[in-house]
Amino acid sequence: MGRRRAIAKGQTILWQGETASAVANVLSGTVKLSATTADGREQILGIVGAGGFIGRIDDKASAFSAIALNPVEICLFPRSAFVAMAEHHPEVGAALLERALADLDRARRWLLMIGRGTAIERVAALLVDFAGESTSTRHAFPLSRGQMADLAGLTIETVSRQLGKIKSAGLIAMPSRDIFEIRDMETLRAIAGEQPGNRPH
Amino acid sequence: MGRRRAIAKGQTILWQGETASAVANVLSGTVKLSATTADGREQILGIVGAGGFIGRIDDKASAFSAIALNPVEICLFPRSAFVAMAEHHPEVGAALLERALADLDRARRWLLMIGRGTAIERVAALLVDFAGESTSTRHAFPLSRGQMADLAGLTIETVSRQLGKIKSAGLIAMPSRDIFEIRDMETLRAIAGEQPGNRPH
DNA sequence: CGACCAGTTGAGGTGGTTCAAACTTAGTGG
DNA sequence: CCACTAAGTTTGAACCACCTCAACTGGTCG
Numbered sequence: 001m002g003r004r005r006a007i008a009k010g011q012t013i014l015w016q017g018e019t020a021s022a023v024a025n026v027l028s029g030t031v032k033l034s035a036t037t038a039d040g041r042e043q044i045l046g047i048v049g050a051g052g053f054i055g056r057i058d059d060k061a062s063a064f065s066a067i068a069l070n071p072v073e074i075c076l077f078p079r080s081a082f083v084a085m086a087e088h089h090p091e092v093g094a095a096l097l098e099r100a101l102a103d104l105d106r107a108r109r110w111l112l113m114i115g116r117g118t119a120i121e122r123v124a125a126l127l128v129d130f131a132g133e134s135t136s137t138r139h140a141f142p143l144s145r146g147q148m149a150d151l152a153g154l155t156i157e158t159v160s161r162q163l164g165k166i167k168s169a170g171l172i173a174m175p176s177r178d179i180f181e182i183r184d185m186e187t188l189r190a191i192a193g194e195q196p197g198n199r200p201h
Numbered sequence: 202m203g204r205r206r207a208i209a210k211g212q213t214i215l216w217q218g219e220t221a222s223a224v225a226n227v228l229s230g231t232v233k234l235s236a237t238t239a240d241g242r243e244q245i246l247g248i249v250g251a252g253g254f255i256g257r258i259d260d261k262a263s264a265f266s267a268i269a270l271n272p273v274e275i276c277l278f279p280r281s282a283f284v285a286m287a288e289h290h291p292e293v294g295a296a297l298l299e300r301a302l303a304d305l306d307r308a309r310r311w312l313l314m315i316g317r318g319t320a321i322e323r324v325a326a327l328l329v330d331f332a333g334e335s336t337s338t339r340h341a342f343p344l345s346r347g348q349m350a351d352l353a354g355l356t357i358e359t360v361s362r363q364l365g366k367i368k369s370a371g372l373i374a375m376p377s378r379d380i381f382e383i384r385d386m387e388t389l390r391a392i393a394g395e396q397p398g399n400r401p402h
Numbered sequence: 403c404g405a406c407c408a409g410t411t412g413a414g415g416t417g418g419t420t421c422a423a424a425c426t427t428a429g430t431g432g
Numbered sequence: 433c434c435a436c437t438a439a440g441t442t443t444g445a446a447c448c449a450c451c452t453c454a455a456c457t458g459g460t461c462g
């Protein structure tokens with residue numbers, strides 16, 4: 001049930017300020033939630049992957065936009081149908097609640113990082129996050145420098161410089177500019193100020 | 202149902218890093234959710250008032266502490282009982298979901314403010330929030346300068362200086378140090394960068 | 403080859419922090 | 433009623449992390 005829809009990379013699914021009458025489920029791909037201040041500064045507020053939920057349950061205006069970072073498939077529901085389903089199928093509602101609380105947790109952890117972390121701490125946190133639970137040491141950057149900057153609340157230049165610092169400290173290697181290899185995960189986590197399980201997305 | 206419990210001002214209800222086996226509902230009073238970095242910098246992640254929910258549904262460690270800002274009454278449930286109730290009573294689950302999504306919204310709005318806002322914008326946003334929907338122009342600061350700083354991701358000194366600036370610009374008056382009167386709400390909202398409905402808590 | 407785009411590097415400016423001192427206010431006891 | 437204290441706040445000066453602006457580099461695609 002719901003209408004399936006393909007979204008091209010870079011296309012906006014939901015506009016900041018819009019009051020959407022539909023909600024969506026992400027089937028595949030990655031979506032960024034980002035807001036822009038009146039004078040054009042952008043901040044990424046969250047990243048939604050497969051299984052994630054986009055939209056509002058009430059009819060208020062959205063505080064942020066949802067934009068596809070790569071080709072995305074979503075499943076659209078009218079809001080009323082969605083709410084009804086959540087109320088009649090407890091297991092759906094419970095899953096939704098669980099996800100909302102997990103998202104809330106991530107948003108709050110990120111809030112600490114942005115509010116109190118230095119530039120190098122934020123960039124280290126991004127790297128730790130990109131590495132995820134994966135055992136392999138080699139990774140591609142899933143985000144451009146600009147997107148990393150918008151996520152960390154920094155500028156492109158600062159992100160680039162901090163990556164340089166981390167590289168020359170021997171914590172990572174960067175064989176090409178969109179690939180990094182973790183050399184010292186322990187120190188990296190320490191810089192990121194990682195309490196166990198500190199993953200923004 | 203659940204055990205009722207009175208908490209004194211300043212007492213910690215939930216410790217950062219703790220894995221609590223109980224969740225709580227706030228009956229009265231105000232609780233701050235705050236996290237502290239390894240080197241002692243604190244960031245308030247959220248404010249929970251009456252009707253709010255504290256705790257985790259899973260058994261992971263909490264990323265933040267919950268501390269009473271004033272005398273608080275809470276109602277404690279074992280986590281399992283709470284989860285069961287949410288699953289068997291759809292309307293409870295729905296209410297919980299609604300609140301979680303609202304909290305998520307506030308956290309994300311605050312993330313934008315913290316990530317991209319200047320000091321004066323953050324302080325103005327606090328004032329607008331304190332004023333709330335109230336029609337009266339005179340208000341008491343519900344938080345100390347230090348708490349405002351921890352909430353805005355600034356230092357006490359910066360909060361004090363920005364308040365001074367806002368005062369001498371004639372946007373507010375401060376007849377005593379814990380009372381303020383709004384003189385120019387429109388400009389204040391404009392500085393806060395308020396998209397309609399931009400309230401962090 | 404040349405244009406373009408993302409990323410890097412450099413130099414200088416600035417907003418917010420840090421450290422320190424003065425001030426205010428409420429509470430306490432002589 | 434007046435020190436005296438203690439906690440919170442304000443103010444000042446110097447510093448530094450990050451931003452801004454600008455030039456440069458290295459890939460990629462026509």
